[in-house]
Amino acid sequence: MAEPIIQVEGxxxxxxxxxxxxxxxxxxxEGEVFGxxxxxxxxxxxTVEILEGMRTPDRGTARxxxxxxxxxxxxxxxxxxxxxxxxxxxxxxxxxxxxxLFANFYTNRANTDALLKRFQLEEKRDxxxxxxxxxxxxxxxxxxxxxxNPQVVFLDEPTAGLDPQVRREIYDxxxxxxxxxxxxxxxxxxxxxxxxxxxxxxxxxxxxxxATGSPRDLKHKSxxxxxxxxxxxxxxxxxxxxxxxxxxDCREFDGTYVLHSSRAPQTIVALVKHLESDNxxxxxxxxxxxxxxxxxxxxxxxxxxx
Amino acid sequence: xxxxNPISNTWTLTKVRVRLAMRNRTFLxxxxxxxxxxxxxxxxxxxKGSPAWIAYILGSILTLTVMGSFWGLSxxxxxxxxxxxxxRFRLAPVGAGPMLASSILANYILVVPSxxxxxxxxxxxxxxxxxxxxxxxxxxxxxxxxxxxxxxLIVASVTNxxxxxxxxxxxxxxxxxxxxxxxxxxxVFPLWIQRASLFMPATYLATxxxxxxxxxxxxxxxxxxxxxxxxxxxxxFEISRQLFRWEPEAKVPGRAKLWVxxxxxxxxxFGVYENVxxxxxxxxxxxxxxxDRAPSASTKSSAQH
Numbered sequence: 001m002a003e004p005i006i007q008v009e010g011x012x013x014x015x016x017x018x019x020x021x022x023x024x025x026x027x028x029x030e031g032e033v034f035g036x037x038x039x040x041x042x043x044x045x046x047t048v049e050i051l052e053g054m055r056t057p058d059r060g061t062a063r064x065x066x067x068x069x070x071x072x073x074x075x076x077x078x079x080x081x082x083x084x085x086x087x088x089x090x091x092x093x094x095x096x097x098x099x100x101l102f103a104n105f106y107t108n109r110a111n112t113d114a115l116l117k118r119f120q121l122e123e124k125r126d127x128x129x130x131x132x133x134x135x136x137x138x139x140x141x142x143x144x145x146x147x148x149n150p151q152v153v154f155l156d157e158p159t160a161g162l163d164p165q166v167r168r169e170i171y172d173x174x175x176x177x178x179x180x181x182x183x184x185x186x187x188x189x190x191x192x193x194x195x196x197x198x199x200x201x202x203x204x205x206x207x208x209x210x211a212t213g214s215p216r217d218l219k220h221k222s223x224x225x226x227x228x229x230x231x232x233x234x235x236x237x238x239x240x241x242x243x244x245x246x247x248x249d250c251r252e253f254d255g256t257y258v259l260h261s262s263r264a265p266q267t268i269v270a271l272v273k274h275l276e277s278d279n280x281x282x283x284x285x286x287x288x289x290x291x292x293x294x295x296x297x298x299x300x301x302x303x304x305x306x
Numbered sequence: 307x308x309x310x311n312p313i314s315n316t317w318t319l320t321k322v323r324v325r326l327a328m329r330n331r332t333f334l335x336x337x338x339x340x341x342x343x344x345x346x347x348x349x350x351x352x353x354k355g356s357p358a359w360i361a362y363i364l365g366s367i368l369t370l371t372v373m374g375s376f377w378g379l380s381x382x383x384x385x386x387x388x389x390x391x392x393x394r395f396r397l398a399p400v401g402a403g404p405m406l407a408s409s410i411l412a413n414y415i416l417v418v419p420s421x422x423x424x425x426x427x428x429x430x431x432x433x434x435x436x437x438x439x440x441x442x443x444x445x446x447x448x449x450x451x452x453x454x455x456x457x458x459l460i461v462a463s464v465t466n467x468x469x470x471x472x473x474x475x476x477x478x479x480x481x482x483x484x485x486x487x488x489x490x491x492x493x494v495f496p497l498w499i500q501r502a503s504l505f506m507p508a509t510y511l512a513t514x515x516x517x518x519x520x521x522x523x524x525x526x527x528x529x530x531x532x533x534x535x536x537x538x539x540x541x542x543f544e545i546s547r548q549l550f551r552w553e554p555e556a557k558v559p560g561r562a563k564l565w566v567x568x569x570x571x572x573x574x575x576f577g578v579y580e581n582v583x584x585x586x587x588x589x590x591x592x593x594x595x596x597x598d599r600a601p602s603a604s605t606k607s608s609a610q611h
Contacts, residue, residue: 054396054553074399082397088390092329097322104318105398144394 003066005030005152005183006051011060013046020046022207023060028200030151031181033174037194037292038204039304044187045085047204048156051185052082065151078106081150085157087141091130095121098129099143106148119143119173135166142173153177155186159193171196189304191293203296210299219290225249225260227288228267232257233281240278245270253303260294315400319408324415333378338420341371345424349432357435358520358600362491364428365516368443369488371420372450372515373508375413376482377475379458383409384471387462392552402550406543410455417451442518442528446535450511453535456542457507457569463549464563482508487516493594500587505570505577510534513590520597527589530576537572545569 004027013021021043028034036044049055050062053069053076062069067076089098096116103109116122119139124132132140138158145153155174159167167190174197177184188194194201195215203211203218211218225248230241236257242250246263261267264287275282288294296304327333348363386392395405425443428434461478465471483489485499486508492500503509514531545565549558580586 052397054393074401077397077399080397084390084393084397086390087394089394090326090386090391092326093322097325101318101322102398105315105400 002030004028005065006034006185007061007063008047008051009061011047011050011062012058013043013050013055014058019207021050021057024204024207024209025060026202026209026212028183028185030183032199033178033184033186033197035194035198035201036185036187036204037189037191037198037201037296037304038187039189039302042189042204043207044204045156048082048154048185048187052080052154053077078108078148079151080154081145081148081152082154083138083141083145083156083158085160087137087144089129089140091128093129094126095129095132095140096125098140099147102144103147108149110147110149112147115143115146118176120169135162135169138162138166138170139173142170150182152183152185155184157187157189159188159190167193191291191304194292201292203292203299205296205300211295215292218292218295221295225262225290225294226264227290227294228259228261228264228271229284229286229288230257230259230271231255231283232275233283234278236280237278240274241271244274249298251297251301258297260298312401312404315404316407316411319400319404320411320415323408323412327412327416333416336378337371337374337416338423341367341374341420341424342427344370345427345432353432356597356600357433358597360428360432360434361436361438361520362516362597364424364434364438365519366488366512367424368421368447368515368519369450369486369508369512370483371424372417372447372511373454373479373482373488375417375451376454376458376461377479379409379413379455380461380465380471380475381468383459383462384465384468387551388468388554390554393554396552402547402552406456406459406546406550409459410452410543413455414448414451417447421447436521438519438521439517439528442525443515445532446511446514446518446528449532449535449539450515453507453511453538453542456539456546459546460542460549460566460569463546463551464558464566466557482506485509487512487590491594493591497587500590501581504580504584504586505573507535507538507573510573510576513586517589517593520593530584530586534572534576538569541572542569 006028008027009025011021011024012019024043024047036047038044046055050057051064051069056070064076065079069076096112099112099115103112116125119142121136121139121143124136129137142158158174159170162170171193174184174186178197186197198215200212200214201218202209211221213221241247241257241259244259244267246261246267247259248262249260251258259267268285272282293304345363345367348366349360353359353363429437461471461474465474485503486492486506487503488508492503492509492513510531514528517528545568549562549565551558
């Protein structure tokens with residue numbers, strides 16, 4: 001197997017008393033789209049910023065393209081492209097100027113007109129940064145990350161705070177990077193983003209990786225269960241739903257009962273009978289095929305958005 | 307593997323900074339309109355109808371124009387840091403040196419047109435008698451602009467918030483403005499203030515430019531001002547490069563602020579020298595008297611008749 005293009009071993013990072021990253025280790029192969037999936041505060045941004053050379057780890061090693069991100073300086077920066085969690089540029093800088101400005105810093109430069117076209121920014125080429133919408137700003141940030149034809153692209157929450165349509169546009173761009181065989185490390189707390197875009201995912205919680213694998217493999221690990229979410233008129237009697245036919249796991253989140261069942265039809269029949277006998281009523285019922293959210297719930301007892 | 311070139315990065319950033327400044331109306335007002343407003347105000351109030359005074363006032367106005375660099379650059383750098391703009395540049399192969407050098411260079415490029423307009427207005431509109439020592443003016447404007455830009459960058463490096471920057475700027479600006487001879491002739495102050503002013507960078511710029519515009523000083527005398535400001539640039543640039551921060555949350559420790567004192571070392575040395583052995587104060591007094599005694603335009607014309 002080829003040498004990984006990103007190699008992280010035993011990474012630790014604290015901010016005062018807060019331990020953001022606690023012994024993270026993983027490797028990413030060239031051409032792979034690798035996701036760090038986890039809730040806010042899981043340590044994803046700290047990890048990716050260490051890999052970008054923006055932060056110093058307290059312990060552990062990180063290597064990208066065979067280089068130490070912190071010590072390799074300009075040589076390292078020539079090889080990577082990145083979208084920060086939030087990108088800011090001067091208000092009166094025009095779109096085309098921003099792309100050309102950053103392209104000028106690199107020895108290997110992409111065609112800036114082609115980038116404008118690829119990211120649908122041609123019409124906005126003479127617009128000031130302050131005049132762009134959130135989605136346009138994010139497309140510009142992505143274009144700026146590719147001005148040097150980087151070997152590795154870091155995307156830190158690239159769709160956070162964007163509306164669903166813009167999010168889908170960004171997904172298309174990342175899928176294009178995937179087709180171009182770029183190595184991409186993406187952090188996200190959106191399940192569908194990780195499932196749709198990533199070849200492999202590391203689920204991160206409280207600074208630690210709790211599971212790694214392809215989205216498909218991880219979902220299989222959740223025992224092929226169906227997630228059933230129900231809301232009831234009255235709170236369920238303690239533990240009653242967990243003992244229904246086929247239920248392997250039952251947890252309550254803000255009045256919603258989340259059941260994992262290996263035999264969904266039998267579970268629903270048993271649920272209806274139980275509610276009748278308990279003089280309770282069903283307010284809503286939704287069924288979901290297994291997702292990475294279920295893996296996260298199984299491993300942590302919490303939902304990703306908590 | 308080719309690495310990025312600091313000189314070309316500096317030039318790239320300089321061009322963008324100049325473009326951004328030209329799109330900023332506030333900048334245009336403070337750098338061009340306000341010094342011209344001061345020029346006409348000073349001429350009306352202190353000019354006494356004397357062409358000699360016009361040259362003296364030009365020296366003051368050029369000093370104010372150049373010192374403005376100090377205020378603008380510190381505020382811009384802190385604003386860029388707080389907004390997270392510097393973070394984005396940190397990802398690119400561009401270091402602190404080109405970021406800071408481009409600020410200084412862009413500022414110089416933007417100061418030069420204002421300076422030329424001010425000199426031309428004094429000569430053609432306000433009938434200043436001679437052009438003064440243009441070479442000395444050019445030299446002092448160049449090194450003065452670099453020095454005050456570098457001082458602004460130090461202020462940005464040692465302050466943690468925009469509020470703190472504004473307070474420090476206000477304090478320093480007020481002292482520079484009133485006690486350096488830039489707005490009120492140094493010769494009219496009590497001796498102890500005159501002696502204290504010899505420790506301030508602004509005094510070397512103000513007196514140097516006044517000597518150059520009035521043509522009342524030798525090259526050797528102006529050389530002292532040039533030397534003091536050059537040392538100031540070198541020390542201030544290196545300190546601001548060492549203290550430069552890309553991240554909004556990176557706070558400068560209290561003891562790092564003592565580096566400001568290091569930036570003052572050249573001026574402390576020159577201040578001690580001028581107070582003990584120098585002739586600057588005598589020269590300032592002599593020049594002031596010569597200008598004050600110079601005939602006004604109306605006296606001159608009636609004497610000719």
